Amino acid sequence: MKRVSFDTIADEYDETRELPEDAMNKVLDALCEEMPQGSSTLDIGSGTARFALRLSRRGFSVVGIDISEEMLGISGRKGFDRLVRADSSFLPFRDAAFDFALVVHVLHLLEDWVVTVAEIRRVLRDSLMSVVIENEAKWFGESYHDLLREHGYDKDHPGIGEKGLAERVKPRLVKGVASVTHHQTADRVMDRLDERCFSSQWEVPEELHRAVITEMREKYSGEEFENCYDVLVYVWDVGQLDELVTEAR
Numbered sequence: 001m002k003r004v005s006f007d008t009i010a011d012e013y014d015e016t017r018e019l020p021e022d023a024m025n026k027v028l029d030a031l032c033e034e035m036p037q038g039s040s041t042l043d044i045g046s047g048t049a050r051f052a053l054r055l056s057r058r059g060f061s062v063v064g065i066d067i068s069e070e071m072l073g074i075s076g077r078k079g080f081d082r083l084v085r086a087d088s089s090f091l092p093f094r095d096a097a098f099d100f101a102l103v104v105h106v107l108h109l110l111e112d113w114v115v116t117v118a119e120i121r122r123v124l125r126d127s128l129m130s131v132v133i134e135n136e137a138k139w140f141g142e143s144y145h146d147l148l149r150e151h152g153y154d155k156d157h158p159g160i161g162e163k164g165l166a167e168r169v170k171p172r173l174v175k176g177v178a179s180v181t182h183h184q185t186a187d188r189v190m191d192r193l194d195e196r197c198f199s200s201q202w203e204v205p206e207e208l209h210r211a212v213i214t215e216m217r218e219k220y221s222g223e224e225f226e227n228c229y230d231v232l233v234y235v236w237d238v239g240q241l242d243e244l245v246t247e248a249r
């Protein structure tokens with residue numbers, strides 16, 4: 001199975017994806033409300049330990065798994081080292097090994113996402129949680145994909161994303177935890193797009209990528225805009241995943 005590698009953008013990951021600290025604290029409060037103190041949690045696709053590190057500091061027994069050596073390396077350097085390098089479609093843990101599981105911004109990357117959900121279900125005792133971003137208005141960076149489509153390129157991520165999972169299996173809890181307004185300059189975002197910091201860009205042919213970036217710079221250079229989004233926490237009881245997993249077998 002083909003895998004999307006984050007190795008090449010590991011160093012830029014936190015800068016481009018980090019939530020403001022007050023929003024992050026509200027997310028952590030909401031996650032912690034669901035988990036009795038000391039619960040064991042598996043963070044699948046833990047990346048740079050954005051969540052794993054902070055949850056472990058709040059007293060949870062967290063293990064992170066990720067396929068990317070570079071992302072795991074950054075986690076380790078931040079001081080979070082309860083890490084396993086593994087593919088989420090084959091979790092190296094016994095059945096019902098963890099009370100909780102967390103999966104954030106991962107399922108869109110996996111063509112065989114249902115195999116990962118089945119594996120999560122297998123190692124889980126209580127609930128699966130996720131953190132989902134909902135943009136109030138289209139984010140400026142989406143213009144890149146609009147222009148790609150105008151050029152006839154319309155490939156998307158291979159998986160369904162955690163929002164897609166929620167459309168298949170309604171979460172037991174959907175909780176809005178923060179609303180963020182983030183001022184950005186178009187040039188800063190275009191620099192990040194130019195460097196292909198986002199996984200949706202990694203398969204775009206270089207010539208097309210250059211053409212779209214040039215068009216964007218001509219159109220938007222010097223502009224500023226607001227990125228407004230809501231942050232939600234989703235929770236599924238473990239049993240809710242059974243139907244989906246059985247259906248997929």
Ligand SMILES: C[S@@+](CC[C@H](N)C(=O)[O-])C[C@H]1O[C@@H](n2cnc3c(N)ncnc32)[C@H](O)[C@@H]1O
Binds near residue numbers: 049
């Ligand atoms: C967008 S990042 C999300 C990281 C983290 N969950 C967060 O929200 O900051 C996706 C992560 O999933 C990892 N990943 C992708 N495919 C994977 C797989 N098949 N098994 C394990 N990890 C995977 C990537 O290496 C990357 O670190």
